[in-house]
Amino acid sequence: MTPAVGKKATGLIAATFTPLTPEGEINLAEIGPYVDYLLEQQGVKSIFVNGTTGEGMSLTVEERKMLAAEWCSKAKNKLENVIVHVGCMSLKDSQELAQHAGEIGADGIAVISPSFFKPATVGALKMFLQEVAAVVPAVPFYYYHIPAMTGVHLRSRDVLEGIDAEIPSFRGLKFSGSDLMDFGQCVSYSPSHWSLLYGMDEQLLGALAMGANGAVGSTYNYLGSSVNRLISAFNKGDLTMARTLQQLMSEVSGLVLGPPRLPLLPCPQSKAVSIARKLKQVLGVQ
Numbered sequence: 001m002t003p004a005v006g007k008k009a010t011g012l013i014a015a016t017f018t019p020l021t022p023e024g025e026i027n028l029a030e031i032g033p034y035v036d037y038l039l040e041q042q043g044v045k046s047i048f049v050n051g052t053t054g055e056g057m058s059l060t061v062e063e064r065k066m067l068a069a070e071w072c073s074k075a076k077n078k079l080e081n082v083i084v085h086v087g088c089m090s091l092k093d094s095q096e097l098a099q100h101a102g103e104i105g106a107d108g109i110a111v112i113s114p115s116f117f118k119p120a121t122v123g124a125l126k127m128f129l130q131e132v133a134a135v136v137p138a139v140p141f142y143y144y145h146i147p148a149m150t151g152v153h154l155r156s157r158d159v160l161e162g163i164d165a166e167i168p169s170f171r172g173l174k175f176s177g178s179d180l181m182d183f184g185q186c187v188s189y190s191p192s193h194w195s196l197l198y199g200m201d202e203q204l205l206g207a208l209a210m211g212a213n214g215a216v217g218s219t220y221n222y223l224g225s226s227v228n229r230l231i232s233a234f235n236k237g238d239l240t241m242a243r244t245l246q247q248l249m250s251e252v253s254g255l256v257l258g259p260p261r262l263p264l265l266p267c268p269q270s271k272a273v274s275i276a277r278k279l280k281q282v283l284g285v286q
């Protein structure tokens with residue numbers, strides 16, 4: 001059985017953080033309020049769990065299962081889509097997580113390329129993806145491309161070629177690369193029931209222009225409502241507003257994350273206040 005066509009992932013999808021206790025244990029109690037916060041404060045209706053932001057690759061299989069189960073249970077009847085990232089270095093671990101995601105009612109699973117022993121060819125990568133997807137053929141499957149983290153630079157367009165025959169549950173791509181030409185070619189190759197989700201939040205506007213159906217990102221946890229405004233401005237053809245919002249959100253993200261690849265830097269408060277002021281002004285909020 002392949003998944004029904006229809007529940008397409010669109011709009012903003014928050015890549016959730018993993019709440020921990022001060023002792024470094026998973027803090028499940030935060031998840032219920034987190035779901036309500038995303039919906040009510042950010043207008044974000046879908047989540048991507050245990051990905052890069054959630055530090056899934058640094059968690060144990062058991063921790064990942066606990067988190068996925070709690071997110072699915074708390075999101076039930078509230079959120080539209082819960083996509084669980086199940087990629088691992090070990091194929092068997094990935095299959096175990098995929099099986100579990102199916103049992104807990106996840107709306108989709110996503111898989112990243114293995115990155116220590118990297119697939120040298122598109123064929124080798126697809127074999128891995130196929131073996132994971134085959135465990136839960138009724139669960140929508142997404143390939144997660146993030147070359148800066150995996151070091152796997154195979155073009156996504158080549159990965160998509162013929163993938164529906166190999167993975168009948170294939171439903172889309174989460175593209176966290178900067179190559180908008182590759183992304184655009186994926187968009188033009190894809191049937192309308194696939195979701196082309198963009199993952200570099202700072203250049204979402206470019207990806208929307210190339211045809212993205214939605215976006216998965218860390219910043220939508222706290223900038224979701226502003227980026228929802230960016231998407232509406234884009235949809236209305238108000239590129240000036242969309243561009244202004246994109247630049248402001250990039251300034252925030254520069255503050256939070258610091259220059260690329262540097263560890264988390266303390267955020268200078270005066271700068272944060274001035275960006276927040278500009279954002280409110282642009283959005284007409286008091």
Ligand SMILES: CC(=O)N[C@H](C=O)[C@@H](O)[C@H](O)[C@H](O)CO
Nearest residue numbers: 052176199200201202217218219
């Ligand atoms: C490396 C990483 O975490 N990428 C995320 C998604 O894939 C993005 O959402 C970034 O966190 C975001 O664009 C901020 O730079």
Ligand SMILES: CC(=O)C(=O)O
Nearest residue numbers: 015051052053217218
């Ligand atoms: C940002 C993103 O998509 C992730 O955390 O996996």
